[in-house]
Amino acid sequence: MHWFVFVIIAGLVGVAAVCWAGYATWSVMRRSRGTDKMKEIQAYIRDGAWAFMLEEARIMAICMAIVGAILWALFYWEVAVAFWIGSILSMTAGFIGMNAATLANGRTTHAARSSIKEALNVAFSGGSAMGLGVAGLALGGLVLVIWLFIREFNPNVVQIETKNILGIPGADVNFIKGAIIVSAYSAGASLVALFDRVGGGIYTKAADMAADMVGKVELNIPEDDPRNPATIADNVGDNVGDVGGLGADLLESFIASIISIMIIGLYLYVGMQAGDSGILDLLARYGPSFALAENYWWTILLPLLYVSGGIAASLAAVAFIRFSRRRENMQAVLMNGTRLAALLTAGFAALITWLSPSNFVPFFCMVLGIAGGIGIGYVSEYFTSSQYKPTQQLAHAYQSGPAVGVTEGMAVGMLSTLWPCLIIAAATVLSYQMGGLLGTAFAALGMLSFVGMTVSVDSYGPIADNASGIATMSGLEPQVRERTDELDAIGNTTAAIGKGFAIGSAAFAALGLIAAYLWSAAGSADMVHVPNIPIIDPRVGGMVVAGMIVGAMVPYVFSALLIRSVSRTADLMVQEIRRQFREIPGIIEGKATPDYKKCITITATGAVRKMVAPSLLALGMPLVVGLLFGLDTLAGFLVGALLSAVVLAVYCANAGGAMDNAKKYVEEGNFGGKGSPAHAAGVTADTVGDPLKDTVGPSLDILIKLMSVVSLLFASLFIHAPFGP
């Protein structure tokens, strides 16, 4: 049987997932959108979200055209086309998520008028359209790229020369064409994901902050009050940030973890063919049948098939939740669905491994990744859920005022880095012991494989959140809002696990990409051989250490840029809101309609403009370091950035989550409840934590992957760097 048959099977699983997404979207669309008022608000949100994402896409299209043209000039047309396919798919993923979410939000509200179970059905259908649609798209796209460019790819003649252009030396070295093509595909997806996450993250938090600062603090009107001109923009933000950004992010992680395995496998195979002693040692150490055996294509197939299994498992779990009749305890249903997906993924992977010529090492590494991801998720939940001590103690600290509240919130976030880092370290050691860097890359794949399920749950949260907003804005009876709020609360717990997965998998995927980069850097010097980061080597050690220090600094500067973008955009919006209250009479009495559109436009313009600088920093830094200081320095840079970003991302996500939920805990009536000094402190702490958890944290996840994949793609340019060692 030709190995490509398996690729086709993987492609079919992807198509099945997309079909489910279509079915889920259809099942949402045939529901009623509710009253005229509700329809009007839904239209506002939907139009605002589409307008922003189209504007974002326009800017991205320009960037993608330029980067693609550069790739075309440097390498081959196939590289540029792969890059464009990756970026277009990533944009599509963002649109699919946003579209499903803006279709489902108002319909969830309407369904909540009859029962909470109906509402869950609609919201979860919307979420699953996003989760499975994006997962299917990622897999399908990868199969397409392989079919287009790597099908006839013969590993015996893979070492081909890159074009010599612009007089850049180092163009005369050997590279594996297939590796460059899949890197370009992944880089395209990464860059779009970063733009989406950064742009969406700035939008959502600027709108949120501005709405809160004027609404809650200055005018003392409740959240989602239709008198607040920023209310609609706030709801738009949930769709473009939490859903659209998440879609692109997921697609990108998925791709990155698959391609890093493929690239390492290819280099191992080529090195084996060339008889490199270090690589033969490696193969002897990790067992000859490990993933590659005599059939190099199994390193391409195995990750594809594992992921297909994960998507099939997610499909089954989603269907289980969608058609489950036991709805007494909805949280248990969601949790059981997630557990089912994890178990089925592991089961499918065992089956696939058993049928393949590989030994069980990749399978064990993958299970390790699944377990690690779940572990990190539970830690996130422990530190950010108001059911546990850390958040409750934080709520207690709110009684001592905003300064202590923020300080203690930061301490919770810092403390929460302990277990995720220990879990990542343990999973790294064990997977590395079993399968070297390739084992680590399989652990990353494990974390991501059933992400179709975790993201379905993750994106159902913002839909429920939006539904609550629409309920309030449309003036529906209070019990509707209560139901949608309950729905939202159920999603929070499962979403915490999803966030843990995102951070853990980003760390592993980046490690896999760095490993692929190292192989590619080692391979670029005429011969493929075992790579190294010569941190103490007298010739290059100083540069590697310096690269590490600069790398460790980049996540901080990147975060600073993001935070500033959020607060500056929020500032513009605050001024606009104040202007409207001043100039449009009757808003506060509820007699006049505020100019929602103006607020939406201001936020959109601000977010799109301000997403460029951080994105260029992420794209540019590895290029500058590599072009000026060479491959070794860049390796140090990537490791430094990875270390710094992982800890900072965990800290930001959990500090922000704990501050938010501690505020909600106070709102539930603890320590004085709403309106108490503790609540005021909580509102301040939450505003500080919001950009940390929703803008900085998720963007850092992509930052490290993007920088790694850019390094991987352009490695051939960095060989004869002018200031290199």
Next chain:
Amino acid sequence: MHWFVFVIIAGLVGVAAVCWAGYATWSVMRRSRGTDKMKEIQAYIRDGAWAFMLEEARIMAICMAIVGAILWALFYWEVAVAFWIGSILSMTAGFIGMNAATLANGRTTHAARSSIKEALNVAFSGGSAMGLGVAGLALGGLVLVIWLFIREFNPNVVQIETKNILGIPGADVNFIKGAIIVSAYSAGASLVALFDRVGGGIYTKAADMAADMVGKVELNIPEDDPRNPATIADNVGDNVGDVGGLGADLLESFIASIISIMIIGLYLYVGMQAGDSGILDLLARYGPSFALAENYWWTILLPLLYVSGGIAASLAAVAFIRFSRRRENMQAVLMNGTRLAALLTAGFAALITWLSPSNFVPFFCMVLGIAGGIGIGYVSEYFTSSQYKPTQQLAHAYQSGPAVGVTEGMAVGMLSTLWPCLIIAAATVLSYQMGGLLGTAFAALGMLSFVGMTVSVDSYGPIADNASGIATMSGLEPQVRERTDELDAIGNTTAAIGKGFAIGSAAFAALGLIAAYLWSAAGSADMVHVPNIPIIDPRVGGMVVAGMIVGAMVPYVFSALLIRSVSRTADLMVQEIRRQFREIPGIIEGKATPDYKKCITITATGAVRKMVAPSLLALGMPLVVGLLFGLDTLAGFLVGALLSAVVLAVYCANAGGAMDNAKKYVEEGNFGGKGSPAHAAGVTADTVGDPLKDTVGPSLDILIKLMSVVSLLFASLFIHAPFGP
């Protein structure tokens, strides 16, 4: 001429510095302490500071006895004695600083009643007693240790066996006894410095926060108001934290940067004698006469002599300031003094190099360190001084409320990491290119060499701060407070440079210690050879990467523990203050005296108790990692911790500094001045920033050095780790 003559000369310079400290203390003591009320307050502060530091010393003495006993059991009695000498000297340094500061504070207030110039004289004398006393002590102590234990030390027979004890394997390997002795000396100083910094840092910020939270926020009484029961404790905190902690910190940095050079030099020499090809390569690369030549003792002598030059330069600069007649622009005098010290240090170093058999590589590396330290200092100043845009913009952001204020303050801190990291990276590359890891260690020495001067200025700040407090508490005429405030403001600018030096030198000193650790780890395997961190090695790569991730997490958890200690201690104190206002009638009317002592005792007990957990974390983590997972994993751990801690420390120091000075900028009348919403936001932001800049930042500096030196000291135990690669 016997080489020991030079060691004696260095010792004499140390004695000269201590003599100056004695003279300066005497010149402070012969001044008047002012009115009876002033005397009473000074006695309170002085007694409180002594009581706390004695209690702290009692706890430390127990820890030191235990650790020393373990060292005795594992190695030789000399190692334990060296450890105790280091720790006793470090404690003494803390006491010298605190003593001089508590003598000078009230006398500065009294001098300010006649003129600001007189006040500067007193405050600066107090500061210089501390700066030069500690520098002299550090140098003298090191000479003592060398004289006691390394004098007859013959490098041809240095490889001796460590005792086999407790059944720990790996005790049968070769180590250089002299290296272990100086490591133990440095570790003793480090551990005390950490305790001092952590304990003092918790004390000072807990008192400060509690005083502000009740005084400014709840009762709206001004700072340093004698009606506030926490006022005295707040002033005690300045002396035990900002002065006492700083003294121990400085002594420790000084020693660490000297001994890392000595140890690398010894291993290089031994390797050269053994004919190790890698080391012969290194020597050929960096020039045969570089630092060691045929006379191994020059690696011991050169750093000692450079430091002596730095202390002599500091003496000259301090004398210049003390006896300068131009007092029109006092800030210019202080800045010129610092510049003079830097120039003279470089000049002395050039002279010493010229007279020595070494080439000029160590000299150039040292100058690089001086330049780098000054550069980082200026960056700190730019980001934290209200004369520049970042802090002014932050003050502007305070108008949007506390949440935006804190968020923007964090952004300023994050952004400020850019240049320090680039400077450290550049200095690392250049010094490494010139002299390998030894070159980097000389750069660290350069940053620290004239620290006698920078610390004199640094510790004059808290004295002026205390003088202001005493002026208010004693009810002196307002212009006295104005003068002391002006004095305080002058110190702030120069102090920012000092803080930059502290962080930069900590990064370099830690790098030097890690290098020494690597040499020692490489040397422990029977033969001395060029060390390496095998980050991608298939056998140990996974463990090294895992070590890095865990290392990167430790500074966050350490910081979380510190922050929590501060806020929990502050909480206890807030309750006590409220109790006093409730139970002692007439306090708020100024008729009854609050129970200052009770507040002092509560803070002291809290700080002493809560300094233990973070200190044990710092001491224990490298031991756990090393004992369980071996030398390579520990190397990764140290590098990860270094990277993470340096960026976090810069961020914390500058975020806190900017938040503080932006608040002061508002208080000067900008954006509404005192009492405005912007000021309220500034007070909140300052309270958030305070523990970051005064507890977390300085403690992180010591954390990385302590963990490195502990690893260095115990390296022989980590060779046959049970879970090692």
